[in-house]
Amino acid sequence: MRETLRVAAYAMCIRDDQVLLARWTDTQGRPEWTLPGGGMEHGEDPYDTVRREVEEETGYLVEITGLLGVRSRNITISRRFRRTVHHHGVGLVYEARVTGGELRYEVGGSTDMAAWHPLADVPGLRHVDxxxxxxxxWRERPVTGRVTVPGQE
Incomplete structure (x- = not known):
């Protein structure tokens, strides 16, 4: 079985009881909301990755105000020709504050829309875990920088 590793950095931008999210399309062609962010380029610092990705996906410039934690996820993916891949994704989740720029949509990238959503509305949105x-x-600020979500304990 082939093994892959992806390291990414994401931003939690909260203001006025709203969260900034970016929309991408899943493998079945369905739109889902996610945190703005993405994969590190070779040699890039994750701090720079998250700032670059937020600007690319939302148009905003951000200041990183803290490291909230790390999400580590292992999944097995079925590929074409009956090949399977064991994928390990490591995501650093930063807290960020918008300092400039204007909200806009990404053109030709991995997302097609960005928007502020009321925190109370998030459970009803189609979104990634x-x-x-x-x-x-962001809410719990665990000392370990780790939380689990149902189904991924």
Whole structure:
């Protein structure tokens, strides 16, 4: 079985009881909301990754105000020709504050929309579990920098 590793950095931007989310399309073509952020480029510091990715996906410039935690996820993915891949994703979740720029949509990237959503509305949105992880890290601020979500204990 092939093994892959992806390291990424994401931002929790909260203001006025709203969270900034980016929309991407899953493998079945369905739109889902996620935290703005993405994969590190070779040699890039994750701090720089999250700032770059937020600007690319939302148009905003952000100041990193803290490291909330790390999400480590292992999944097995079925690929074409009956090949399977064991994928390990490591995501650093930062707290960030918008300092400039203007909200806009990403063109030609991995997301197609960005928007502020009331925190109370998040459970009703079609979203990836990374959003739940980020919100728990932001609310609970565990010393270990780790939380689990149902189904991923």
């Amino acid at each position: 990374l959003v739940d992880v980020g919100l728990r890290l």
